[in-house]
Every structure is written in C-alpha cells, then in structure tokens.
Amino acid sequence: MVEWQFTLLLLSNGLLIGLMYSLIALGFVLVYKATDAINFAQGEFVMIAGFVVAVALGAYGAPLWLAVPLGLAAMVAFGFGLERVMLRRLIGRPIIAVVMATIGLAAILRGVGPLTWGAETKPLVLPISDEPFILGPLFVPPIQLLGASVSIVFLGVFGWFFLKSRKGIAMRAIADSQQVAMAMGINVERYFALAWAMTGVVSALGGVIWGSMLGVDVHLSLVGFKVFPVVILGGLDSIPGAILGGLIVGVVENVAAGYVDPYVGGGTKDFAPYVLMILALMIRPYGIFGKRIIERV
Amino acid sequence: MSAVSDDARPLLAVNSIEVIYDHVILVLKGVSLRVPEGGIVALLGANGAGKSTTLKSISGLLRTERGNVTKGTIEFRGQPIHRKDPAEVVKRGIVQVMEGRHVFEHLTVEENLLTGGYTRKNGHSARADLELVYGYFPRLAERRQVRAGYVSGGEQQMVAIGRALMARPRLMLLDEPSMGLAPILVQEIFEIVSRMNREAGVAVLLAEQNATMALRFAQYGYVMENGRIVLDGDARTIGENEDIKEFYLGLSGVGQRKSYRDVKHYRRRKRWLS
Known part of the structure; x- marks a missing residue:
C-alpha cells in the first residue's frame, strides 16, 4: 500500500471512531452541563446498556427491534432512578462528593453487570455485513459508518435541544445558577432527572454500537476512559467540543497506532490521547469550546 | 392609604414568622408585615437586619439555604404558602428578584x-x-x-x-435593586418599577438600604433591625420622623452610641444616603 493511502486510511478510520467517542462523551457532557456533576461511571453506563441488549438478543432471543428499545428504556429508567436515589441527595455538596459517588458507582456496576449476566463475552450482533465498503483508497467497516451516523444524528439533536428548545434553555439556566433558576420557578430536580435520562439514551446507543464492535463483557466499560481526553480537549460542557474532541482523540489514536507503534512495539494508542489531554490542561484548561468564566472588574 | 396594615385581606400577610438556619441559628424573631393589593411596601434596615431572609422565606428560596420557617404563617391571597417550594410560589404569583x-x-x-x-x-x-x-x-x-x-x-x-x-406576578419581591449602581441608574430603575406597579398592577415588596429612595416610591414602610420589625408606618411619616431619621436612617446628628459596632453601622448607612 502506498504511504498516502495508509495515512488516509488511518485518518478516515480515526474520524469515524472519533465520532463514536463523541457519542459517549455526549453522555458525560449532558450531565455536566445541566447538573455540574462529573460522571466517572459513563463507561459503565455503556457497559450496562450493552449487557441489557446483548442478553435480550442472545439469552432471550428477542428481535433487534425489541432489544434496542428495551436497552433505551432500561437506561432511561436507570438514569432517572440513579438521580432519584443517589444524586439528588448530593446536590449542593462539594463536587468531590459526586465524583467519589460516581467512582464508587462505577466499581459497583463493573461488579454487578457480570454478576447478573455472566462474565463471559457476549456477542451483540447487528444485522449488518462485516465486509468493509471500499471507497477508492478507503476501507470503511459498515459498523463504523453506522456508529458515526448515529453519533452525528444524536449530537445534532441534543445540540439543537440545548441551543433552541425551551427545556434546553432552562437546563443552561440551571447550569449557570441553580438558585436563580429556582427563584424563576424552574423545577431544578426535574431537569436533573431529565439530564440523567438523556445520558441514559446516549449510553444505550453507545452500548449497542460499541458492544457490537467489541463484544459485551466488563471490558466494554473501558471505552469510558476515552471520554476524559475528549471532554477536556473539547470543553466539559460543550457539545461541539465533544464532537471535535472525539475527532481529535480518534485521529491521534489511529495515527499513533499506525506510525509510532511499529517502532515501540505497540501500546501508544492507549495513552497518546492522555498526553494530549495533559497538554491541553496546561495550555487551555477550559477546552476548545468550553465555557469561560465571565469575570467582571 | 395610611392604614395599610388594617386592610381586611391583604395580598400578602406575613404573620410573626420565626426563621432558623441550620437548625440552630435564629435569624428572624417574629416578623409580621402586610402588602396590600397593588401597593409598594419598603422593607428598610441595615445590612444583616434580616431583610433578605424575610424575602426568601416568602419566596421559598430559604430552604435552598438550609433555612426553615419554624413559627408563624405566610399567606398569599388567603392561602398559606410557607411550606411551598419556590416553583409553586412562583406559579401562585410571587417572584423574587435576588440581591446582586x-x-x-x-x-x-x-x-x-x-x-x-x-x-x-x-x-x-x-x-x-x-x-x-x-x-x-x-x-x-x-x-x-x-x-x-x-x-x-x-x-x-x-x-x-x-x-x-x-x-406575570401579582407580587414582586425586590432585594436591593440599587446595590452597586450609579444614582442615576437607581432612579431610572425605581421609576420603571413604579410604572410597572401602576400599569401592570404588580405589588412590590422592596428591601432596601437606600432608604430615601425607597421611601420616595413606597406608600408604606417597615424598619427591621436584628431580625425584628422595630417600626412601621406610612412612608412619609417614616421619612419625616426625626427619631427615625436619626436612629434608623442615619440622616441627622450624633445619637448615643454604645459601641464601635454601632458607629460602623452608622457610617455605612450614611454612605448610602449621602
């Protein structure tokens, strides 16, 4: 293969994978934007969704058109429930309380998932071909194309939601100041629940797509680790930032895997985005599109 | 106009409420006040007298700060509202404009x-x-x-x-709208509020340190100190009473000061009024 073709392949692959990271990062951003909570269990949300869908498909033989909505419904319920049972009580507490609670939650979910549904890797088969599309020099696996398309659609929908819709404006208002939002009669708790439910939707989609690529077991939750470089690069509370951050992480990962790994024997793929993340924190801590604190003198 | 507090059923009635923060700190010690339909009522007093707390107990925002109305009642159009959450209070027609x-x-x-x-x-x-x-x-x-x-x-x-x-409130709770603004702007904002009051019939409960300005637009006034209403009356009566001027508004000569604390308060008020 010629050099430029190889590069192009790495790039296109990176961009598609990157969009799929963006989708998962979107789950994180939604919660952070509305509730200021940092969700360290995002990857575990994806894993649980993967389990639900894979088990429905495999063990119960449910058709796909039933299994996917079931996964969505389960994750929405999970999001609502989690907010009601755990997170609502942490409102107004120091940020570290929420961080620790979600880290704990992540550990619990990593245990409870395999405990309930079995530790072996479950296939999550989508009715699409494994044969890549060949577009000139590019090889595009259909699952990546599907994942990227779903990501774009949902990033667009949620982006519109926050920017233009009535509820979206209310959520941004809450993110700005909870107390003032309350003074305006906005029911803050209801919007928190909505944010967690929306994260549930995104996680369910992520679970289906990533689950079908990697298979469903406890390792599916590792995809959550990609969220942090994505959101730090893009800005914790920015949907366009999640897109751009995802694209950057996807490309950096692939380029590192393609060009650096052959010399060092592999592994750079996994930490290259983190190097970038730390650099980003040093140079531009609020991310590319992140909300800057407006200060007045 | 003068006998505002004698109205049969005022728009808002606060009946000797007591407010406790964090279960231990007593902030309001039996505050009562009335706002008539379509009226403008001033709530005066120094920093820390309990004006903001009074407004927050009416709007229900108190509970977001771990405060509780432990005694007394707050009635809006005859209905008790002191146990309602802020969203419900807004729905019923009271909205607070917070300080700052x-x-x-x-x-x-x-x-x-x-x-x-x-x-x-x-x-x-x-x-x-x-x-x-x-x-x-x-x-x-x-x-x-x-x-x-x-x-x-x-x-x-x-x-x-x-x-x-x-x-579309029936009653607006304004907390220190003059704070940190140039006098000309304060004047402009008060005039708009008074226009709102006349044209849209919005009653106003106005907490202010800037007593002269507040009394110019209000019909009735309450003076708070240390979590209590120490005085109330017609806006003009309050504004003209020599004792009141001296002790609560810091307008005239030297009173009997007992401690440095009083002096500090005195100077602070004076700055607002000069």
Whole structure:
C-alpha cells in the first residue's frame, strides 16, 4: 500500500471512531452541563446498556427491534432512578462528593453487570455485513459508518435541544445558577432527572454500537476512559467540543497506532490521547469550546 | 392609604414568622408585615437586619439555604404558602428578584427573559410578554442577543427585573435593586418599577438600604433591625420622623452610641444616603 493511502486510511478510520467517542462523551457532557456533576461511571453506563441488549438478543432471543428499545428504556429508567436515589441527595455538596459517588458507582456496576449476566463475552450482533465498503483508497467497516451516523444524528439533536428548545434553555439556566433558576420557578430536580435520562439514551446507543464492535463483557466499560481526553480537549460542557474532541482523540489514536507503534512495539494508542489531554490542561484548561468564566472588574 | 396594615385581606400577610438556619441559628424573631393589593411596601434596615431572609422565606428560596420557617404563617391571597417550594410560589404569583443582579451570565439577554415565563404553561404568550418587557426596558431590546454576563450592571438589574416580570406576578419581591449602581441608574430603575406597579398592577415588596429612595416610591414602610420589625408606618411619616431619621436612617446628628459596632453601622448607612 502506498504511504498516502495508509495515512488516509488511518485518518478516515480515526474520524469515524472519533465520532463514536463523541457519542459517549455526549453522555458525560449532558450531565455536566445541566447538573455540574462529573460522571466517572459513563463507561459503565455503556457497559450496562450493552449487557441489557446483548442478553435480550442472545439469552432471550428477542428481535433487534425489541432489544434496542428495551436497552433505551432500561437506561432511561436507570438514569432517572440513579438521580432519584443517589444524586439528588448530593446536590449542593462539594463536587468531590459526586465524583467519589460516581467512582464508587462505577466499581459497583463493573461488579454487578457480570454478576447478573455472566462474565463471559457476549456477542451483540447487528444485522449488518462485516465486509468493509471500499471507497477508492478507503476501507470503511459498515459498523463504523453506522456508529458515526448515529453519533452525528444524536449530537445534532441534543445540540439543537440545548441551543433552541425551551427545556434546553432552562437546563443552561440551571447550569449557570441553580438558585436563580429556582427563584424563576424552574423545577431544578426535574431537569436533573431529565439530564440523567438523556445520558441514559446516549449510553444505550453507545452500548449497542460499541458492544457490537467489541463484544459485551466488563471490558466494554473501558471505552469510558476515552471520554476524559475528549471532554477536556473539547470543553466539559460543550457539545461541539465533544464532537471535535472525539475527532481529535480518534485521529491521534489511529495515527499513533499506525506510525509510532511499529517502532515501540505497540501500546501508544492507549495513552497518546492522555498526553494530549495533559497538554491541553496546561495550555487551555477550559477546552476548545468550553465555557469561560465571565469575570467582571 | 395610611392604614395599610388594617386592610381586611391583604395580598400578602406575613404573620410573626420565626426563621432558623441550620437548625440552630435564629435569624428572624417574629416578623409580621402586610402588602396590600397593588401597593409598594419598603422593607428598610441595615445590612444583616434580616431583610433578605424575610424575602426568601416568602419566596421559598430559604430552604435552598438550609433555612426553615419554624413559627408563624405566610399567606398569599388567603392561602398559606410557607411550606411551598419556590416553583409553586412562583406559579401562585410571587417572584423574587435576588440581591446582586443574578442573571444567567452565559445565556443571552433574551434567553434570560424567557426563563422567567417557564412556570406558565402556554408558551405562546411568551413572545407577547417579551415585547411587554422590552416596552419597559427599551435598552434590553437593543441588547437581546448579547450574553447577559457582558452587559452593564444596570442592564443586568433590568434583566433580572424584566425576567421576573415575565412570570406575570401579582407580587414582586425586590432585594436591593440599587446595590452597586450609579444614582442615576437607581432612579431610572425605581421609576420603571413604579410604572410597572401602576400599569401592570404588580405589588412590590422592596428591601432596601437606600432608604430615601425607597421611601420616595413606597406608600408604606417597615424598619427591621436584628431580625425584628422595630417600626412601621406610612412612608412619609417614616421619612419625616426625626427619631427615625436619626436612629434608623442615619440622616441627622450624633445619637448615643454604645459601641464601635454601632458607629460602623452608622457610617455605612450614611454612605448610602449621602
């Protein structure tokens, strides 16, 4: 293969994978934007969704058109429930309380998932071909194309939601100041629940797509680790930032895997985005599109 | 006009409420006051006298700060509201404009205003209400697409008041609208509030340190000190009474000061009034 073709392949692959990271990062951003909570269990949300869908498909033989909505419904319920049972009580507490609670939650979910549904890797088969599309020099696996398309659609929908819709404006208002939002009669708790439910939707989609690529077991939750470089690069509370951050992480990962790994024997793929993340924190801590604190003198 | 407190059924009646923060700190010690339908009532007093706490107990925001109304009642149009949450209170027609011009800084001026109308179900009239607010505050119309964090202090106060107006309240609780603003702007804002009161029939409970300005627009006034109402009366009576001027408004000569604390209070008030 010629050099430029190889590069192009790495790039296109990176961009598609990157969009799929963006989708998962979107789950994180939604919660952070509305509730200021940092969700360290995002990857575990994806894993649980993967389990639900894979088990429905495999063990119960449910058709796909039933299994996917079931996964969505389960994750929405999970999001609502989690907010009601755990997170609502942490409102107004120091940020570290929420961080620790979600880290704990992540550990619990990593245990409870395999405990309930079995530790072996479950296939999550989508009715699409494994044969890549060949577009000139590019090889595009259909699952990546599907994942990227779903990501774009949902990033667009949620982006519109926050920017233009009535509820979206209310959520941004809450993110700005909870107390003032309350003074305006906005029911803050209801919007928190909505944010967690929306994260549930995104996680369910992520679970289906990533689950079908990697298979469903406890390792599916590792995809959550990609969220942090994505959101730090893009800005914790920015949907366009999640897109751009995802694209950057996807490309950096692939380029590192393609060009650096052959010399060092592999592994750079996994930490290259983190190097970038730390650099980003040093140079531009609020991310590319992140909300800057407006200060007045 | 004079006998406001004798009205048969006022719009708002606060009946000897006691407020405790964090289960231990007693902040209000039996505060009673009345706001008549369509009236403007001033709540005066120094920093820390309990004005903001009184307003927050009415709007229900108190509970977001771990405060509780432990005794007494608050009635709005004859209905008890002291156990309702803020959203419910807004729905019933009371909206508070918090101290310190709290706008949503990252939202545009217009988005800020829109959030004010969220308790009403019919989203359609929001446009009409926006025009109404822009009618009162033409400056905001020019700046509708600007992020509220970047407009001037006076304009932020206008956003806060306009946003409250979007809820179509019967009663607006204004907490220190003059704070940190140039006198000319304070004058402008008070005039708009008084126009709102006349034209839209919005009653106003106005907490202010700037007593002269507040008494010029109010019909009735209460003076608070140390968590109690120490005095109430006609706005003109309060404004003219020599004792009151001396002890509560810091307008004239030297009273009997007992401690450095009093002196400090005295100077602070004097600065607001000069």
